[in-house]
Amino acid sequence: MRAAFYVTTPIYYVNGEPHIGHAYTTVVADFLARFHRLCGDDTHFLTGTDEHGEKICQAARAVGMEPPAFCDRVSGLFRAAWEMLDISNDDFIRTTEPRHQRVVAAFLEAVHAKGDIYYDEYEGLYCVGCERFLTDKELVDGKCPDHQRAPERRREGNYFFRMEKYREWLRQHLLDHPEFVRPEGYRNEVLSLLSEPIGDLSISRPRARVPWGIPLPWDATHVTYVWFDALINYVSALGYPDGPQFARYWPAAQHLVGKDILKAHAVFWPTMLKAAGVPVYQHLNVGGYLLGPDGRKMSKSLGNQVDPLALARQYGPDAVRYYLLKDTVYGQDSAVGEAFLVARYNADLANDLGNLVARVRALLLRHFAGVVPEPGPASAAEQELAAWGTGLLARVTPLIDGLRFFEALEEVMRFVRRLNGYFSEEEPWQLARVPAQRQRLAAVLYNVTEGLRIASTLLDPAMPRKMAELRGSLGLGPADLEATKRWRVAAPGTRIPAEAAILFPKAEVQRPAPDSFSGASSAAARAASVPAGSGSGPVPPASEPAPTAQITIEEFGRVDLRVVEILSAERIPKADKLLKLTVGLGGGEQRTVVAGIAAHYAPEDLRGRKAILVANLKPARLRGIVSQGMILAAIGAGGRLTLVEPDASMVPGDRVR
DSSP, X not given: OOOXXXXXXEEEETTSOOOHHHHHHHHHHHHHHHHHHHTTOEEEEEEEEEXXXXXXXXXXXXXXXXXXXHHHHHHHHHHHHHHHTTOOOSEEEETTSHHHHHHHHHHHHHHHHTTOEEEEEEEEEEETTTTEEEOGGGOBTTBOTTTOSOOEEEEEEEEEEOOGGGHHHHHHHHHHOTTSEESHHHHHHHHHHTTSOOOOEEOEEETTTOOSSOEETTEEEEEEOXXXXXXXXXXHTTTTTTOHHHHHHGGGEXXXXXXXXXXXXXXXXXXXXXXXXXXXXSEEEEEOOEEOTTSSOOOTTTTOOOOHHHHHHHHOHHHHHHHHHHSSOTTSOEEOOHHHHHHHIIIIIIIIIIHHHHHHHHHHHHHHTTBOOOOOSOOHHHHHHHHHHHTHHHHHHHHHHTTOHHHHHHHHHHHHHHHHHHHHHHOHHHHTTOGGGHHHHHHHHHHHHHHHHHHHHHHTTTOHHHHHHXXXXXXXXXXXXXXXXXXXXXXXXXXOOSOOOOSSOOOOOSSOOOSOOOOOOSHHHHTSOOOTTSSOOOOOOXXXXXXXXXXXXXXXXXXXXXXXXXXXXXXXXXXXXXXXXXXXXXXXXXXXXXXXXXXXOOHHHHTTOEEEEETTSOOEEETTEEEOSEEOEEEOGGGOEEEOOOOTTOOTTOEEO
């Protein structure tokens, strides 16, 4: 029997229209679903909308609509957005559907019958944005950190779920199953939450105050708390408790969420499942925030919002999908923007991939009447190419399973760049001028076509529409993952179409780029790159940082970052931007470092401050001074440089890991 794979996005709250964060999580889920379908797995992909709660009532009233009509409208916008982005979900659930409401009632009855729900009065600080009571520890300067407003003090009678009862069980489950919450940093965050009492969870609201919700089965004067209601969608969509889909897919469940809803999915949901006697999900995969192109949180007031649907209309859905997967590190915060997308698109897609397809097609049409030729005996270079291509799947699969999407795509693009290198080395345009070299020309064109077959198949989950076009333009069949393990699958004698649209026309930024970039992580600070090799990478817009060469974790591990104390600082004659620093690394060791921060710091402001030094950088002579390392600084708004300073508890010589 085929292996089961069940992937879910959060069900998106309909108090607002789809945004880039929604698109990112949904594209990641779609990429995983498409890859597992190619693998032959029995795949089920769920998304949908969350439609109950106080915020929905308020949002509906604000536009003069009743909640049901408001929910219909906004839920429809999500469906339309996913169609535009070629999302291949198998189901779309709405929490206002009868099938969901029936399961919520049954789930509540199961937990209530166990004695894990009780009535009590509670007074506390309530955030309408979060739709829950907050503890003092969660507040920052008296405000909810997510909504930047002070919560209201409320006192009301609610029903409570005995969540604290399951805290120790959940903590042990996380310890026993290290991959339960991924990436690891979020698992550690949950373990920290569980290291002290978490209290019980309020799971109802008085119907007199919040009429828009699912009534409690035993008390119709209360409606179900929106989070308790919403989380159950993951099993209600499968026909819990006895539906065949539930039995088939739930043991293979993987949730994708943003880090802002970590607690609900990593604490509320597994304890609810345990109380109801339902096995817990397999993985909770947690993504970071997408920030504006200036590295700050997106907001209308800053004017740094990124509209994924506008980008899809301008550059095509596949360009948006590829960019979001390739230029972000899953789990980390990443800055995104149109100019970044254009740089990535031109480098990887227009130059490396699209240009190669166009050149191969032109030579096939000109010299072989559009027929894929017989390759003949393989040269050493072609044997190496075949070994690389047929081994790609084995290298890419663990990267995808480990949520390292940008590395998986880069692995494929490295192969595409090798195809470009082989093409350039063999010079088929020169071979075409020599009749005696016709067999060699045939071999080159066949082998590049075969390599493009493999590359397009492995890129298909990211760019399904464009990769189908690519294969069609070369007379290749549909994506077949198993066939990527073999070379010489393309059939000689196949005729390619005489006409084909340019796969990836060169793109230009349609809107102005931001003035600065704050240094927020995007593919490890934009490290997912325009690698050397093709010789045809674009020059990014001058107002944005140039993509840098990608490095491995092992290479990064060789960078020795140390805490230092700045012992002295002085200006360097005739160097307006440079300061000469003497820094201490502890144990009496001192070094001289030349730092380009004179425009931002006076020498007297630096003495005694701590900084981070790249300690194993090769020494360089600057203005006659040997600089023994590099001090780290971040570029903020307006180009302001700010030293990266360690915590006060760290001492000179401590290593930054």
